[in-house]
Amino acid sequence: MNERDFVPVYLITGFLESGKTTMIQTMLIDEGFTGGEKILVISCEEGPEEFNPEALRKGNATLVTMEESSELTSEKLLALDKAHAPERVIVEFNSMWPLEMLAVIRLPRGWQLVQVINLADATTLNNYMTNMRRQMTDPMKQADLIMINRCAPDFDKSYWRRQMRAMNPSATILFENPDGTTEDGVTDDDMPYDMKADIIDISEDQFGIFYLDALEHPERYDMKTVRLVGQAFPDERMPKGFFYFGRMAMTCCSNDMQECGWVCRGTITPDESFYLMTAKCQMVTQGGQKSLLLTEEEATSCPPTRSPYFSFQSV
Numbered sequence: 001m002n003e004r005d006f007v008p009v010y011l012i013t014g015f016l017e018s019g020k021t022t023m024i025q026t027m028l029i030d031e032g033f034t035g036g037e038k039i040l041v042i043s044c045e046e047g048p049e050e051f052n053p054e055a056l057r058k059g060n061a062t063l064v065t066m067e068e069s070s071e072l073t074s075e076k077l078l079a080l081d082k083a084h085a086p087e088r089v090i091v092e093f094n095s096m097w098p099l100e101m102l103a104v105i106r107l108p109r110g111w112q113l114v115q116v117i118n119l120a121d122a123t124t125l126n127n128y129m130t131n132m133r134r135q136m137t138d139p140m141k142q143a144d145l146i147m148i149n150r151c152a153p154d155f156d157k158s159y160w161r162r163q164m165r166a167m168n169p170s171a172t173i174l175f176e177n178p179d180g181t182t183e184d185g186v187t188d189d190d191m192p193y194d195m196k197a198d199i200i201d202i203s204e205d206q207f208g209i210f211y212l213d214a215l216e217h218p219e220r221y222d223m224k225t226v227r228l229v230g231q232a233f234p235d236e237r238m239p240k241g242f243f244y245f246g247r248m249a250m251t252c253c254s255n256d257m258q259e260c261g262w263v264c265r266g267t268i269t270p271d272e273s274f275y276l277m278t279a280k281c282q283m284v285t286q287g288g289q290k291s292l293l294l295t296e297e298e299a300t301s302c303p304p305t306r307s308p309y310f311s312f313q314s315v
Helices: 022-028 055-058 074-084 100-103 123-132 133-142 157-167 202-218
Strands: 008-014 040-042 061-065 087-093 112-121 146-148 172-176 225-233 240-250 257-265 274-288 289-302
Touching: 008 022, 008 133, 022 040, 022 055, 022 087, 022 112, 040 074, 055 061, 061 146, 100 133, 112 123, 112 133, 123 146, 133 157, 146 157, 157 172, 202 225, 202 240, 202 257, 225 257, 225 289
Parallel strands: 008 087, 008 112, 040 061, 040 087, 112 146, 146 172, 257 289
Antiparallel strands: 225 240, 225 274, 240 257, 274 289
């Protein structure tokens, strides 16, 4: 297949000064993203942050500006495709233009929308949500990633995360702190199981949520006790009394299954059986990476899970 048969399109939305230009320039200087390919940047608004010529040069990018919504047409995009033959396209969308207009625009051959990123400024979020709610929420409902920038220490991430999760259950939600670090804003109260219980019961449907959260936030479960259903998988690299406890996961297709879980210390003999296990969690650090070590407290054989594999879910 010719490389030009597939041209990924990234749509960046958000109000003026939400950080769209800064994010695009970060994408352009990331060689892991650009890969030396020809990039077309279509900017649909002129904000206070101008594109840095050096970032455009380094990203092998051509910048095209559209000042009016009437310019963003199928014919115009086709002309740009012929003139620049881009291998990637980034669109900085004007939040004051109706998002619905994109539904009637026919993209050039090979162009395919692969990701919608919505940005918001934490310092103006409440005001905009109160006075311009539809303009704020329509892009959020379509986004694959929602990023809230400039979050002060007292910004209630958990509250806003719940608001956005209600609007868009499938989006990844991240908050950027003043020091440039990002976090997901998840708290104990956001989890679907009771984090304050003496034994945290993880149901079959919650396994994926627990798995992902334990990977990202092992400290949240340090010294807590959990109860869940899984299998003990053998691992020749582990000493006697240790095994890998978890479930099979389908990572992309029915032919791509893998074991996902945690190192566990206990008495279970690894086989194909399922066990209801109560275990103590301990956060450990190895090779600079933090993870959970489970210590079996009680384990009984039980029926298999309804599904042979679990799905990757997030809260």
